[in-house]
Amino acid sequence: MLGKTGVDDMLEGLDGATRLFPIIGDPIIYVQSPQRLTSGFAARGHNGICVPMRVPEGDLAAVMDGLTRTGNVDGLLITMPHKFTAFSYCTTSSERARLFEVG
Numbered sequence: 001m002l003g004k005t006g007v008d009d010m011l012e013g014l015d016g017a018t019r020l021f022p023i024i025g026d027p028i029i030y031v032q033s034p035q036r037l038t039s040g041f042a043a044r045g046h047n048g049i050c051v052p053m054r055v056p057e058g059d060l061a062a063v064m065d066g067l068t069r070t071g072n073v074d075g076l077l078i079t080m081p082h083k084f085t086a087f088s089y090c091t092t093s094s095e096r097a098r099l100f101e102v103g
Contacts, residue, residue, distance in 0.1 A: 019048040020072050024055040024063060024086075025079030033077065048074065057081050064089045 023031055037050035055063045060082055067073050068089070078086040087097065 013042075013047050014049065015047070016072075017047055018072065019046070019074040020070070021048060021050045021075050021077065022053045022067060022073065023050055023077035023079060024053045024060075024082060026054050026056050026081060028052045028054040028079070031079065037077075050077065055082065060085060 021037060023034060025031065031052055034050040034052050038048070041048040041050075053063070064086065067076065076086070087093070090097075
């Protein structure tokens with residue numbers, strides 16, 4: 001987890017060039033990866049932040065459309081209940097994902 005100095009450093013670097021990595025799911029209150037990923041970005045000097053987003057099941061299409069149109073979103077992390085449905089929105093997929101027949 002980020003300490004006070006780490007948070008201050010991270011916030012100092014947020015600007016129009018910041019890259020976004022939303023994590024979407026519902027519920028989302030239990031995720032801990034945003035802190036770890038954002039700390040990792042900061043430790044490597046990467047101007048990025050992982051942002052948790054509560055997205056109810058019926059809203060996935062609208063959110064995916066909006067995130068696809070957002071120029072500074074560099075990637076998504078998907079958790080339940082969207083893990084399998086979200087695969088259909090991917091423009092690329094790994095051999096491993098196809099092997100597990102996620103889509």
